[in-house]
Amino acid sequence: MLAGRAARTCALLALCLLGSGAQDFGPTRFICTSVPVDADMCAASVAAGGAEELRSNVLQLRETVLQQKETILSQKETIRELTTKLGRCESQSTLDASAGEARTGGGRKQPGSGKNTMGDLSRTPAAETLSQLGQTLQSLKTRLENLEQYSRLNSSSQTNSLKDLLQSKIDDLERQVLSRVNTLEEGKGGPRNDTEERVKIESALTSLHQRISELEKGQKDNRPGDKFQLTFPLRTNYMYAKVKKSLPEMYAFTVCMWLKSSAAPGVGTPFSYAVPGQANELVLIEWGNNPMEILINDKVAKLPFVINDGKWHHICITWTTRDGVWEAYQDGTQGGNGENLAPYHPIKPQGVLVLGQEQDTLGGGFDATQAFVGELAHFNIWDRKLTPGEVYNLATCSTKALSGNVIAWSESHIEIYGGATKWTFEACRQIN
Secondary structure (H helix, E strand, O other): HHHHHHHHHHHHHHHHHHHHHHOOOOOOOOOOOOOOOOOOOHHHHHHHHHHHHHHHHHHHHHHHHHHHHHHHHHHHHHHHHHHHHHHHHHHHHHHHHHHHHHHHOOOOOOOOOOOOOOOOOOOOHHHHHHHHHHHHHHHHHHHHHHHHHHHHHHEEEHHHHHHHHHHHHHHHEEEHHHHHHHHHHHHOOHHHHHHHHHHHHHHHHHHHHHHHHHHHHHHHHOOOOOEEEEEEEOOOOOEEEEEEOOOOEEEEEEEEEEOOOOOOOOOEEEEEEEEEEEEEEEEEEEEEOOOOEEEOOEEEEEEOOOOOOEEEEEEEEEOOOOOHHEEEEEEEEEEEEEEOOOOOOOOOOOOOOEEOOOEEEEOOOOOOEEEEEEEEEEEEEOOOOOOOOHHHHHHHOOOHHHOOOOOOOHHHHHEEEEOOEEOOOOOOHHHH
């Protein structure tokens, strides 16, 4: 009976010291003091002379509680940081997966996404690459046939000797491509072998283009300055042409050109105009499996052009800053139009105009996956909107066809880099 009363006294004393809170205070120690049954236990415990020690115990308990609170807060902060990092990792994984899908299916690069403002594509499959190389070889053979005709009219033993040497090299390359295609069809060879073979063939092709270009220079004086075309035979980041003249500030424009390509997926970038602070001031691009697009100050309009059939096509795009109204013509016929394309934004002056590559920086930052593959000619720009009749004259090679009053197609206005070549313009001969 007495022991039970003492235990109850100790329990009540603990309640007096700790109050009514239900918190876990960690390890504790209780002091039991005998008091009369009808006395105030809390007051008696203080009067019993243990007040100082009890006060010390209470302070220790409070300090322990504060330390535990700080530990919990610290752990919560750590958990919050880890949760944030985990979220970033999951987000990055999602982005990487999306990027992988985009590389497989194609798509335009988003503005402001870093250095490469227009996106990335996966490497062209080996079989498709070899097919493109075969088309390039055919183009070289056509150019050699033109050289043969020139040689008949201008007999030169040195020219004939060099022509025969180049013809022999082309035949060797054709055999290599055919052998590689047969190997792929039989399921032999690995990615490493494919890459090495492609590098060798591309190197040989580049050398051939340079040699043939030297031969073609002999005919430069025999044609007018605007009767030429540019050839971009391979998808590289170093073949391009630069227009020596920049654009003025323009509140309207018409840009027209002849294009010939069979590249897939996407013919690439026929031209890009970049200004300080804006790499996508004016860009024409067909990238991946997307339709061809015109970009003005990073604003985009999808165009109805279908040109990658290996035939010459004449295209024109007109635009005015008022309401951003645009029109698209293919082979002299309007195929699309729209509005709200960069309205009230004038084309800025003092930029760099490049043919065959998309610029990620002013005058550079080229990406091979966005390079134009094919032939380009009669690139002209006006600072006004051409009429449908004027566009039709251009597309039909009429003698009434106008030259651009801002950029006119002329060899003297073009600088060529990286092995891109020039040859006599064919499209109007085919039409006429």
